[in-house]
Amino acid sequence: SEVYLNGKWLKPDEAYVSVFDRAFMFGDGVYEVTPFYKGKAFKLKEHLKRLQYSLDQIQVTFDAFSLENLMYEALDRLNLNETDAAVYIQVSRGAAARSHFIPEKIETSILLYAFPVALEGFENKTWEVMATEDKRWHRCDIKSTALLANVMANEEAIAAGFAENLLVRKGYFTEGSHSSLFFVKYGVLHTHPEGPEILSGVTRAEVINICADLNIKVVEKAVHIDELVEVDEIFVTGTTTQIIPISSITHKNKKVYTARKDSITRKLQKVFIERTR
Numbered sequence: 001s002e003v004y005l006n007g008k009w010l011k012p013d014e015a016y017v018s019v020f021d022r023a024f025m026f027g028d029g030v031y032e033v034t035p036f037y038k039g040k041a042f043k044l045k046e047h048l049k050r051l052q053y054s055l056d057q058i059q060v061t062f063d064a065f066s067l068e069n070l071m072y073e074a075l076d077r078l079n080l081n082e083t084d085a086a087v088y089i090q091v092s093r094g095a096a097a098r099s100h101f102i103p104e105k106i107e108t109s110i111l112l113y114a115f116p117v118a119l120e121g122f123e124n125k126t127w128e129v130m131a132t133e134d135k136r137w138h139r140c141d142i143k144s145t146a147l148l149a150n151v152m153a154n155e156e157a158i159a160a161g162f163a164e165n166l167l168v169r170k171g172y173f174t175e176g177s178h179s180s181l182f183f184v185k186y187g188v189l190h191t192h193p194e195g196p197e198i199l200s201g202v203t204r205a206e207v208i209n210i211c212a213d214l215n216i217k218v219v220e221k222a223v224h225i226d227e228l229v230e231v232d233e234i235f236v237t238g239t240t241t242q243i244i245p246i247s248s249i250t251h252k253n254k255k256v257y258t259a260r261k262d263s264i265t266r267k268l269q270k271v272f273i274e275r276t277r
C-alpha cells in the first residue's frame with residue numbers, strides 16, 4: 001500500500017476521495033513535487049516552505065512540515081531509495097456540499113505518494129518550444145491544483161510537435177507551462193521577478209544560487225519578445241526538467257529565436273549535477 005490518503009496507506013486502486021472534495025470540484029487545493037536523487041532529497045525544506053506559503057495564501061490551516069516523515073515512508077514503501085523518484089503532495093481544502101462559501105467546519109484532505117522519475121541524462125536534451133499568450137490567472141505564485149490553463153498551453157505545444165510552451169504576458173515572457181525560464185543576454189542571466197505572475201521555482205532559486213557562486217550576474221527582470229535578437233542562450237528549469245537548453249522558439253508559426261550559444265547553460269548544468277548527485 002503506497003498511497004497516503006488522510007491517515008491511511010492504500011493501494012492505488014483503493015485510494016478514493018469524495019466527489020464533493022473541493023480540489024475535485026473547484027481546484028481548491030495546492031500541491032508540491034519534490035525530487036529524490038537515489039533516495040536523497042533535493043531542497044526538501046524549500047519545497048515544504050513553498051507548500052506552506054501556498055496553504056497560507058489560500059487560508060488552509062495545516063503544517064506542511066509535518067509531512068516530511070511521510071515523504072520518506074512513501075519512498076520506502078515502493079523501494080525507491082536506490083533509484084530517482086519524486087513525491088507528490090496534494091492538500092485539498094476538504095469535502096463539503098458544493099458552494100462557493102467555505103464551511104467553517106471542513107477537514108483538510110492530504111494525498112501523498114512517491115513515483116519513479118528519470119532524472120539522469122537531462123544534459124543530453126535540448127527543447128524546441130513554442131510561445132503563446134499567458135492565459136493563466138494573476139496568482140501563479142500559488143501552486144494550485146487548478147492547472148487547466150497550464151495543461152491547455154502544454155497540450156497546444158505537444159500537438160504542434162514542441163516540447164514546451166513559453167508563456168507571454170503583455171509581450172513579456174513569464175515562464176513555461178510547467179517550467180521556469182532564463183535568458184542569457186550579454187552574459188547576464190535574466191528571469192522574470194518573483195510575484196503573482198510566476199511560480200517561485202525551487203530549481204530557479206538554486207540556479208540563482210549557483211550563479212552567485214560562479215560570479216555570473218543575474219537580474220530578475222522580464223524579457224520582452226522583441227528582445228530575443230539580443231539573447232544568446234535560453235534554458236528552462238524545474239524539479240523533473242532540471243536544466244534544459246532551448247534550441248528554438250516558434251511564435252505565431254514563425255521562428256523567432258534560434259540558440260546562438262550554450263556555454264553558460266552547460267556550466268550551470270555541470271554544477272547542478274554536482275549538487276544533486
Ligand code: PDD
Pocket residue numbers: 033150175176177178179180199200201202203204237238239240
Ligand atoms: N512544475 N513553473 C511552473 C508553472 C511549474 O509548474 C513548475 C514545476 C515550475 C518549476 O518549479 P520547481 O523548480 O519548483 O519544480 C515553474 C511541477 C514539477 C509540476 O507541476 O509537476
